[in-house]
Amino acid sequence: MAFDSSLLHTFIAVHQAGGFTRAAEQLHLTQSAVSHQIRRLEEIVGRPLLHRTTRRLSLTADGEDFLRLAQRILKAQDALTQHFRSSPIEGTVRFGLPEGFLSDSLPRLLRQFSRTCPNVRLEVSVGLTQDLPAMLRERELDLAVLVSPAGTVQGQLLRRVPMVWAAADDFVWSGTLPLAYSPPPCVSRHIAIDSLNTAGIAWHGAFSSPSLQDMRSVVLSGLAVTAFTRDNLRAGMTALGVKDGLPVLPELDFTLVLSDTEQEEPSPAVSELGRLVSAFARTP
Secondary structure, rough: OOOOHHHHHHHHHHHHHHHHHHHHHOOOOHHHHHHHHHHHHHHHOOOOEEEEEOEEEEOOHHHHHHHHHHHHHHHHHHHHHHHHHHOOOOEEEEEOOOOOOOOOHHHHHHHHHHOOOOOOEEEEEEEOOOOHHHHHHOOOOOEEEEEEOOOOOEEEEEEEEEEEEEEEEEOOOOOOOEEEOOOOOOOHHHHHHHHHHHHHOOOOEEEEOOOOOOOOHHHHOOEEEEEEEEEHHHEEEEEOOOOHOOOOEEEEEEEEEEOHHHHHHHHHHHHHHHHHHHHHHHHH
């Protein structure tokens, strides 16, 4: 049993208008055309859907059930149309973000953007050591998520996360502190080294890699400690602090920043990607 959506629209219009005449006016049809469509619908269903009298029109019990299901069907059809409607947005968007920022959510974000804006070419740069501020200044990126000490970068604040000294649960510190870090211009590297030097704590570079996963692995091995945000701690790690002889670390901001060319009036593609980044950043 298949139902033409035009018949469903007519049935709903008749119910909402309270009669055939007003429904015909709303649908820009003749009254006889509306009556014919309702009769056709009842023939398909095989049951009366409306009580008709000279003074009023009401739904039968089957009509009430049919109304509820018809509204659900049309709503689902509208959702399908919106989901697969071709987007008029075109162009190229260049997006940069630090490794690990959206973690497992990044593929879903990129998939959602590609579905929403199928005619836009998206170019993504991810990494701990990417100089994203410089890439924005040089207009190599249209928008980026920048990492900085709290309150130092203007833009749309997405997250503010505390930094910690991460070490293996069984880490033993004797002599100079073995430190793992990423190559410049990694923000966490600069903060860690500056904090240790300011506190007068002797340290030595024990491990260097541009990969966040490598940082986690070396910490879990017990070879070195590193400084990163608390959300990067994993099972087998612990956060060291003042009680362990290490200085307090600042909070880090993750801020969405547009390039100079996009700040005053972002392109539709950049605006849509920015909206999605903001939405996904708020999702746990």
